[in-house]
Amino acid sequence: MAWRIEKLGPDLGAAVTGLDAAAPLDPAAFSELRAAWLDCGGLLVLRDQDLTPDSQVAFARRFGPLFGEADQLQASLHRYLLPGQPALYRVSNKVTDGVPQGRARAGDYWHSDVSFRARPAAASLLYAIELPESGGDTLFADMCRAYAALPEGMKARLAKLEAVHDFEVAARTSGTYDAAQLEHRDFDGQNRAVHPVAITHPETGRRALFVNPGFTAAVVGMAPGDSAALLAELQAHATRPEFVTRHQWRLGDLVIWDNRSLMHHAVVDYDGRGTRTLHRATVIAEPPRA
Numbered sequence: 001m002a003w004r005i006e007k008l009g010p011d012l013g014a015a016v017t018g019l020d021a022a023a024p025l026d027p028a029a030f031s032e033l034r035a036a037w038l039d040c041g042g043l044l045v046l047r048d049q050d051l052t053p054d055s056q057v058a059f060a061r062r063f064g065p066l067f068g069e070a071d072q073l074q075a076s077l078h079r080y081l082l083p084g085q086p087a088l089y090r091v092s093n094k095v096t097d098g099v100p101q102g103r104a105r106a107g108d109y110w111h112s113d114v115s116f117r118a119r120p121a122a123a124s125l126l127y128a129i130e131l132p133e134s135g136g137d138t139l140f141a142d143m144c145r146a147y148a149a150l151p152e153g154m155k156a157r158l159a160k161l162e163a164v165h166d167f168e169v170a171a172r173t174s175g176t177y178d179a180a181q182l183e184h185r186d187f188d189g190q191n192r193a194v195h196p197v198a199i200t201h202p203e204t205g206r207r208a209l210f211v212n213p214g215f216t217a218a219v220v221g222m223a224p225g226d227s228a229a230l231l232a233e234l235q236a237h238a239t240r241p242e243f244v245t246r247h248q249w250r251l252g253d254l255v256i257w258d259n260r261s262l263m264h265h266a267v268v269d270y271d272g273r274g275t276r277t278l279h280r281a282t283v284i285a286e287p288p289r290a
């Protein structure tokens with residue numbers, strides 16, 4: 001292939017140069033790229049992209065059906081979709097003539113995209129359009145390696161457990177949602193789902209932890225205190241430094257991450273010091289399986 005791929009860390013992440021995601025990519029080349037994405041742990045950075053909204057969406061569709069097309073993101077986010085291109089969710093702290101150009105502080109907590117749906121997110125494809133001079137990195141936690149490092153007794157315990165994921169957790173507790181802009185219909189059950197606490201990745205067969213503090217409300221059947229203690233223990237384990245990779249964005253980066261094997265956290269350390277605008281296309285997954 002004409003593109004070059006370079007590892008970003010010993011276990012997680014790779015950067016691709018020499019590939020134009022807006023140009024036609026034949027099925028064999030796309031399969032190779034998809035395999036590279038899975039092989040590097042699900043964090044692939046395509047450098048130097050020059051994408052229009054339509055070309056980003058066309059490329060994202062090759063990974064699967066998209067939120068905004070085959071299903072909708074939660075109603076509270078609809079105001080942040082790109083006008084004319086509902087498959088792109090705008091993450092931005094920019095305000096023009098008093099109108100926010102995206103959701104500021106989006107993802108400023110550990111989460112896996114849309115995990116509160118029966119069919120959550122598989123890939124997310126986030127494209128950097130405007131960046132502050134420094135800061136605004138994104139952290140990724142490798143939930144496969146975190147799972148693999150658990151003691152066998154804990155793995156056996158988790159194999160029997162399921163957890164409730166609920167958009168309301170982030171909406172009410174993350175401090176990143178403006179209460180006045182939350183849509184009440186988001187809390188009538190359509191943004192709540194039960195998933196296994198440990199899942200098997202449908203494409204790689206690797207086991208992964210599938211709980212996150214952003215959206216995971218409770219472990220099913222456990223007393224609230226025991227559930228909170230277990231979730232806190234798993235969270236502390238999954239975000240140990242050896243499982244976390246920090247992505248420092250460059251303009252034109254298209255980062256493709258796998259929500260079935262990673263959690264992520266936007267670092268909001270640039271407030272008042274620059275504009276950060278990115279567009280996200282989000283691919284719908286199959287229901288997670290233990």
Ligand code: SIN
Nearest residue numbers: 091106107137138266
């Ligand atoms: C997100 O959670 O999708 C946004 C991540 C970021 O802005 O870095």
